[in-house]
Amino acid sequence: MWCIIESKSRDQFQEELVIRPLHSGDIYASFQFRTLWDTDFLQERQKVSHYRLFPKSLGQVLSKFSVRELHISFTQGFWRTMQWGQPFIPSPPGAELWVWFHDTVSDVDGNWKELTNVLSGIFCASLNFIDLTNTVQPSASFKPLGLGNATDHRFLRYATLPREIVCTENLTPWKKLLPCGSKAGLSVLLKSEKLFHSSFHSQAVHIRPVCQDEQCTSKAWELRQTLNVVFDLYTSGQGKKEWSLFKMFSRTLTEACPLATSSKVYVDITDNPELFELSPATPLLSQAVVLGDRRTYSVFDLTRAEMFGQLRSLNLLLRDMLRPLLHAERYVAGFGLQTGEIHTVIYNNHPYRAFPVLLMDSVPWYLQLYIHTLTVTSKSRDNKPSYIHYQPAKDRHRPHLLEMLIQLPPHSMTEVTVQFERALLKWTEYTPDPNHGFYVGSSVVSALVPSMVAMNTNFTQDQPLFSSFVPVKEESSYFVRVYTEPLLVNLPTPDFSMPYNVICLTCTVVAVGYGSFYNLLTRTFQVDEPSLPLAKRLANLIRRIRGVPLLA
Amino acid sequence: MAAPLTLLLIVAVTIRAVLFRSSLAELIVERVEVVSPLNAWKRVVEGLALLDLGVSPYSGDVFHETPLMIYLFHFMVDYAEIVFMIADGITAVALYLSIQTYNKNVFRKQKYALESDRYPADCLELLRSPKEMFYIPLKVAMFYLLNPFTILSCVAKSTCGLNNAIIALFILCTLKGSALLSGILLALATYQSIYPLTLFAPALLFFLQRLYIPVNLRRSSFWFFTLQYAFIYVGSLVVITGLSFFLLGSWDFIPSVYGFIFSVPDLTPNIGLFWYFFAEMFEHFRLFFICVFQINVFFYTIPLSIKLKEHPVFLIFMQIANNLEDRPYPTVGDVALYMAFLPAWSHLYRFLRNIFLVSCVLLACSALFPVLWHLWIYAGSANSNFYYAITLLFNFGQILLVSDYFYAYLRREHHLTHGLYLKKKDGTEATLVLK
Numbered sequence: 006m007w008c009i010i011e012s013k014s015r016d017q018f019q020e021e022l023v024i025r026p027l028h029s030g031d032i033y034a035s036f037q038f039r040t041l042w043d044t045d046f047l048q049e050r051q052k053v054s055h056y057r058l059f060p061k062s063l064g065q066v067l068s069k070f071s072v073r074e075l076h077i078s079f080t081q082g083f084w085r086t087m088q089w090g091q092p093f094i095p096s097p098p099g100a101e102l103w104v105w106f107h108d109t110v111s112d113v114d115g116n117w118k119e120l121t122n123v124l125s126g127i128f129c130a131s132l133n134f135i136d137l138t139n140t141v142q143p144s145a146s147f148k149p150l151g152l153g154n155a156t157d158h159r160f161l162r163y164a165t166l167p168r169e170i171v172c173t174e175n176l177t178p179w180k181k182l183l184p185c186g187s188k189a190g191l192s193v194l195l196k197s198e199k200l201f202h203s204s205f206h207s208q209a210v211h212i213r214p215v216c217q218d219e220q221c222t223s224k225a226w227e228l229r230q231t232l233n234v235v236f237d238l239y240t241s242g243q244g245k246k247e248w249s250l251f252k253m254f255s256r257t258l259t260e261a262c263p264l265a266t267s268s269k270v271y272v273d274i275t276d277n278p279e280l281f282e283l284s285p286a287t288p289l290l291s292q293a294v295v296l297g298d299r300r301t302y303s304v305f306d307l308t309r310a311e312m313f314g315q316l317r318s319l320n321l322l323l324r325d326m327l328r329p330l331l332h333a334e335r336y337v338a339g340f341g342l343q344t345g346e347i348h349t350v351i352y353n354n355h356p357y358r359a360f361p362v363l364l365m366d367s368v369p370w371y372l373q374l375y376i377h378t379l380t381v382t383s384k385s386r387d388n389k390p391s392y393i394h395y396q397p398a399k400d401r402h403r404p405h406l407l408e409m410l411i412q413l414p415p416h417s418m419t420e421v422t423v424q425f426e427r428a429l430l431k432w433t434e435y436t437p438d439p440n441h442g443f444y445v446g447s448s449v450v451s452a453l454v455p456s457m458v459a460m461n462t463n464f465t466q467d468q469p470l471f472s473s474f475v476p477v478k479e480e481s482s483y484f485v486r487v488y489t490e491p492l493l494v495n496l497p498t499p500d501f502s503m504p505y506n507v508i509c510l511t512c513t514v515v516a517v518g519y520g521s522f523y524n525l526l527t528r529t530f531q532v533d534e535p536s537l538p539l540a541k542r543l544a545n546l547i548r549r550i551r552g553v554p555l556l557a
Numbered sequence: 558m559a560a561p562l563t564l565l566l567i568v569a570v571t572i573r574a575v576l577f578r579s580s581l582a583e584l585i586v587e588r589v590e591v592v593s594p595l596n597a598w599k600r601v602v603e604g605l606a607l608l609d610l611g612v613s614p615y616s617g618d619v620f621h622e623t624p625l626m627i628y629l630f631h632f633m634v635d636y637a638e639i640v641f642m643i644a645d646g647i648t649a650v651a652l653y654l655s656i657q658t659y660n661k662n663v664f665r666k667q668k669y670a671l672e673s674d675r676y677p678a679d680c681l682e683l684l685r686s687p688k689e690m691f692y693i694p695l696k697v698a699m700f701y702l703l704n705p706f707t708i709l710s711c712v713a714k715s716t717c718g719l720n721n722a723i724i725a726l727f728i729l730c731t732l733k734g735s736a737l738l739s740g741i742l743l744a745l746a747t748y749q750s751i752y753p754l755t756l757f758a759p760a761l762l763f764f765l766q767r768l769y770i771p772v773n774l775r776r777s778s779f780w781f782f783t784l785q786y787a788f789i790y791v792g793s794l795v796v797i798t799g800l801s802f803f804l805l806g807s808w809d810f811i812p813s814v815y816g817f818i819f820s821v822p823d824l825t826p827n828i829g830l831f832w833y834f835f836a837e838m839f840e841h842f843r844l845f846f847i848c849v850f851q852i853n854v855f856f857y858t859i860p861l862s863i864k865l866k867e868h869p870v871f872l873i874f875m876q877i878a879n880n881l882e883d884r885p886y887p888t889v890g891d892v893a894l895y896m897a898f899l900p901a902w903s904h905l906y907r908f909l910r911n912i913f914l915v916s917c918v919l920l921a922c923s924a925l926f927p928v929l930w931h932l933w934i935y936a937g938s939a940n941s942n943f944y945y946a947i948t949l950l951f952n953f954g955q956i957l958l959v960s961d962y963f964y965a966y967l968r969r970e971h972h973l974t975h976g977l978y979l980k981k982k983d984g985t986e987a988t989l990v991l992k
Contacts, residue, residue, distance in 0.1 A: 340935065341934045341935040342933075342934045342935075342937075343587070343589075343934050343935075344587065370618070373618075373619055375599060375603050375619070376603065376606055376607065376610065377602050377603050377605075377606035393610060395607075395610055395612060396612070396616070396617075397607065397612065397616055397617020397618070397619060398617055398618060399616075399617065399618050400618040400822050400823065401822070405617075428823070428824070428825065429824045429825060429826060429832065429836055429941075430824070430836070431824065431835070431836055431838070431840075432836055432837050433840060497826075497933070497934060497941065498940075498941070499833060499836045499837055499941045500837075500940055500941055500942050503837055503942065504837040504838070504839065507833055507834060507837040507945070508834065508837070508838070510949055511830050511833070511834045511949070514830060514949050514952055514953050514956070515830070515850075515853060515883075517953060517956060518882060518883075518956040518960070519853075521956065521957075521960040522857060522860075522861075522879075522960060522963070524991055525864075525960060525963050525964055525967060525991070526860045526861065526863075526864050527860075528991040528992055529971075529991070529992070530967070530968060530971040530989045530990070530991060530992075531989070531990065531991075531992045532979050532980075532981060532987040532988075532989060533981075533987060533988045533989065533990045534981060534982060535981075
């Protein structure tokens with residue numbers, strides 16, 4: 006009978022993730038893993054030996070050192086309250102440890118010292134630097150968060166190590182304490198590569214005794230492992246207010262932890278329901294009052310298999326709703342200084358209307374465009390422009406002009422590519438900083454975009470200036486001109502220090518050619534007779550005067 | 558000899574076909590050593606595309622081919638690979654037949670000279686035998702078809718191959734003695750790129766020699782024939798230019814093609830000397846140096862014709878070779894044309910002085926061109942000076958090659974008139990120098 010009682014599981018595990026988009030464009034994710042265990046560590050008679058969901062290392066720590074409450078946190082970064090609001094679980098930078106010991110403990114300091122050493126082994130942190138020089142016993146600030154009415158602050162110890170750095174070696178043992186490890190459930194998202202590339206990262210373990218029910222007839226131990234992380238808009242988000250589980254954690258959710266009774270993801274949608282959209286949409290909503298504010302959350306219950314769809318993966322997407330209807334980008338592709346490709350990408354974000362746009366490109370003459378390589382593709386299919394006006398460039402006289410009328414399909418991306426070759430210019434035609442590159446002016450996209458709202462075609466005198474710049478000709482569409490980015494293109498450069506040397510060397514080679522041909526053309530072959538030495542020549546001279554035969 | 562030639566043609570076509578189908582074809586089409594702004598295939602396609610768009614191909618500065626080329630490729634653009642392979646084949650066969658004719662002429666003249674005892678006694682070993690001359694035409698065709706430069710030029714579909722075919726046909730017609738065809742083909746070659754104009758003098762000299770008209774400025778027969786030939790040449794040139802005018806309806810092609818060749822506005826790097834020279838030129842000297850460099854091309858014609866008036870075929874070779882070094886936009890296809898002639902002068906081997914050096918220089922330069930181009934343009938670790946140095950070396954090697962063959966030819970002629978083993982006044986062995 007004793008075995009049967011013991012075999013009934015008295016522990017349960019819940020996991021939860023809250024995602025809150027912050028006002029500054031960053032995103033805050035808070036994981037909480039809670040294990041509730043109906044047992045009593047502090048009982049002298051029965052030593053707890055059968056651990057199931059509760060980690061054994063922590064259980065042994067609790068019983069050996071007679072710990073009533075344990076709170077330890079490791080934080081990298083500082084929580085910016087003015088920009089991000091209040092966190093769910095606050096923590097200071099570095100490591101923080103505060104412990105309430107049981108009032109049966111006689112030597113609290115001794116227990117504290119051994120406890121810090123054991124914890125530093127469990128979490129691979131240098132908590133052994135905690136000693137009497139940085140430990141305090143706060144009298145009022147850190148009252149117990151769990152059950153217990155003890156107020157004798159001699160049993161409380163508090164220490165922080167602000168210098169402690171958090172890294173993967175601290176995350177790995179923390180993950181090992183979870184029942185599912187990092188293999189299933191929400192903990193698959195905890196990849197250190199992405200977690201530590203964030204503005205704020207905090208992992209904590211909170212152990213306290215709690216009531217099991219409202220009347221508090223029996224006690225249970227609660228272990229909460231929390232991980233708070235704030236991803237920065239620019240570092241992790243690449244400047245775009247578009248977040249997804251994959252972008253934040255480089256993983257998606259595949260299943261709930263089989264050992265969990267509840268596994269939920271909450272996404273905070275209170276703030277701006279029109280400003281961002283959440284996909285996949287879920288009808289489950291819940292409201293909660295937290296930190297003095299009533300907030301609405303979309304709930305994803307991971308224990309339901311239909312959450313994961315056919316691909317067995319759940320990737321939540323939060324997208325900024327600000328989508329202009331017409332948008333264009335341009336970039337240069339290719340490598341090396343010989344050729345390249347100009348890509349112009351035009352986005353039509355209207356959900357169901359297609360409309361034509363006029364694209365104008367003016368490319369300087371030193372980037373020679375090849376119009377036979379012009380391709381226009383929409384949705385990976387060829388989209389032939391209905392009107393093309395092309396005026397090729399004349400070297401050093403006029404640039405290229407390319408104008409095209411392209412029909413943009415609804416909700417699509419159209420890509421226009423054209424290849425070019427880079428010319429070598431005369432050395433005086435380069436700017437003083439030639440390796441900065443040469444600028445190519447923006448492309449201009451002009452279009453009549455269909456309007457959601459009827460426009461006013463009447464002209465009134467007291468119209469504000471900002472709405473009267475472009476004359477409105479029809480009600481159903483408005484004129485828009487979109488400019489793309491200018492391009493910066495590098496050209497091959499000659500060596501600017503070499504004009505004199507080049508002229509000399511080239512003329513030398515030409516002169517060698519000229520010289521050898523001159524020799525061969527103007528001279529004839531003759532037998533090489535050695536010339537007489539000087540003495541004999543002088544003697545010959547005298548002999549000639551005398552009229553006597555010459556020497557040989 | 559038809560069978561080995563056919564076999565050679567089959568092998569050459571196979572190599573080119575294999576390369577056309579491989580991935581190397583896209584790489585080779587872009588290489589600056591093989592294509593130039595004048596004869597790149599990409600620009601031909603661009604010109605045709607501009608024509609389709611309704612814009613004149615000569616309104617921009619991309620297309621520099623003649624209107625007849627547009628006309629030809631308008632119909633043949635889908636079969637371009639076959640066109641270039643056929644052009645190479647025509648060139649090889651034309652060179653084969655012309656060298657065969659030339660060898661027959663040489664042997665006949667040698668026989669007459671032997672019979673009239675014009676050679677000194679000790680230079681009999683310098684005379685050429687039919688056995689030695691038998692395989693020369695095949696070797697010439699082989700040197701052209703299997704030359705890596707020619708293969709690269711064909712795979713890159715550079716119109717230089719077509720120009721070479723026209724020049725080879727011109728040489729064939731000249732050597733066969735047909736003045737009319739020779740004049741027409743020379744006009745066509747000049748129309749394509751101006752420099753074959755210098756081949757007018759050697760062709761004229763050849764015909765004069767063939768018709769036994771002495772080259773004497775005071776004789777009326779000389780002027781009569783010269784005027785006839787010049788009339789054929791200039792007439793065909795005018796007709797071809799007029800045809801081009803009617804094809805596109807404007808004279809735009811003249812500044813675009815010929816103005817471009819003469820004024821060298823495009824400084825794209827190639828294997829010649831012009832591009833870097835004019836990239837680094839001071840602006841106020843530009844016109845002067847352009848005139849100097851262009852005169853340099855045409856300038857050797859008169860002295861060479863005077864010196865080599867008895868040997869017009871060698872003169873043709875010298876002219877082609879000379880033109881190449883001093884052109885504004887040379888490519889390796891042009892180099893391949895005169896290199897094809899080298900087996901015809903294989904009997905000069907004993908008098909060549911620098912042949913080892915020259916072959917090493919040319920091999921090394923051919924290997925270094927792509928390396929240094931890659932380092933400059935793609936890796937960014939070298940700069941334009943490296944590539945320029947190799948062009949200097951390559952052109953220097955070519956000058957050395959051509960002048961070496963010239964020296965050997967002149968020396969052999971000297972030995973044939975004065976004897977091989979020359980002695981000084983005191984009876985010891987003499988050395989020949991140019992004085």
